[in-house]
Amino acid sequence: MLKGKNAIVTGSTSGIGKGIAEALANAGANVMLNGFGDAGEIERQRAALSSAARVEVAYHGADMSKPADIRDMVASAHKTFGGVDILVNNAGIQHVAPVEQFPEDKWDAIIAINLSSAFHATKAALPDMRARKWGRVINIASTHGQVASAEKSAYVSAKHGIIGLTKTVALETAGSGITCVAICPGWVLTPLVQKQIDAKAAAGNISPEAAKMALLGEKQPSKEFTTPEQIGQTVLFLCSPAAEQITGSAIALDGGWLAQ
Numbered sequence: 001m002l003k004g005k006n007a008i009v010t011g012s013t014s015g016i017g018k019g020i021a022e023a024l025a026n027a028g029a030n031v032m033l034n035g036f037g038d039a040g041e042i043e044r045q046r047a048a049l050s051s052a053a054r055v056e057v058a059y060h061g062a063d064m065s066k067p068a069d070i071r072d073m074v075a076s077a078h079k080t081f082g083g084v085d086i087l088v089n090n091a092g093i094q095h096v097a098p099v100e101q102f103p104e105d106k107w108d109a110i111i112a113i114n115l116s117s118a119f120h121a122t123k124a125a126l127p128d129m130r131a132r133k134w135g136r137v138i139n140i141a142s143t144h145g146q147v148a149s150a151e152k153s154a155y156v157s158a159k160h161g162i163i164g165l166t167k168t169v170a171l172e173t174a175g176s177g178i179t180c181v182a183i184c185p186g187w188v189l190t191p192l193v194q195k196q197i198d199a200k201a202a203a204g205n206i207s208p209e210a211a212k213m214a215l216l217g218e219k220q221p222s223k224e225f226t227t228p229e230q231i232g233q234t235v236l237f238l239c240s241p242a243a244e245q246i247t248g249s250a251i252a253l254d255g256g257w258l259a260q
């Protein structure tokens, strides 16, 4: 379905981004991976995906808090593949603390990685999409782009911001063959959430399993995690002709979290 298309997925060495990169490659797109991790493990992941999906898979180690790195990543995808058609802004981090105790450096890092990186990458990738009269900018926001939780001031601010960026880019590209959409997952069991489960287990002196159920029970009525595979399939749908008129929207995959 996506043969001949070229994609960048930021933060794709783990969790949701990894699931999205696999879905895009398996649908025929060439993919540029990005993210941190052990160099040997990343190379193993890159080579395995390339041979399983029979597409080109490249890797760029851009630090998403650094605009010059981001520009270099997009330029490198252009050089390697000949252009960028699909940009998935997924890289993200979390820090949990009340606002009075929230460390300034964590605030700055979360705004840079979870919000500003999407601006820099979108700005750099749009010229290729305009030249091709087709493009998909898919921002991985969160239910926290639409509602808040205590102790997540920076994350909630960044995720609300990325939904605003999504709407603005959608208006500026409307009718050009390019769409811009935000995906808002509820809880997904990735390393980012495992840290919060471990903290909850330690604070309440309960088992990790009990902490996991408590986390889901507080917010996600289905009491089931959303999976990276489901998010990957949603990205494929957004790349399909059926989704041509879906732009500027925020699509929830949250087991009913936002319905409450």
Ligand code: NAD
Residues within 6 Å of the ligand: 010, 011, 012, 013, 014, 015, 016, 017, 034, 035, 036, 037, 062, 063, 064, 065, 090, 091, 092, 093, 113, 114, 140, 141, 142, 143, 184, 185, 186, 187, 188, 189, 190, 191, 192, 193
């Ligand atoms: P994760 O920790 O498993 O993966 C994060 C990825 O981002 C990794 O590949 C990591 O190396 C990369 N990354 C982090 N900082 C980076 C930087 N400075 N430069 C480049 N790459 C960097 O987390 P995840 O849960 O898969 O989260 C992915 C996205 O999904 C984030 O934007 C997150 O906010 C969002 N999200 C997650 C959940 C959830 O429940 N896990 C829910 C809603 C939204």
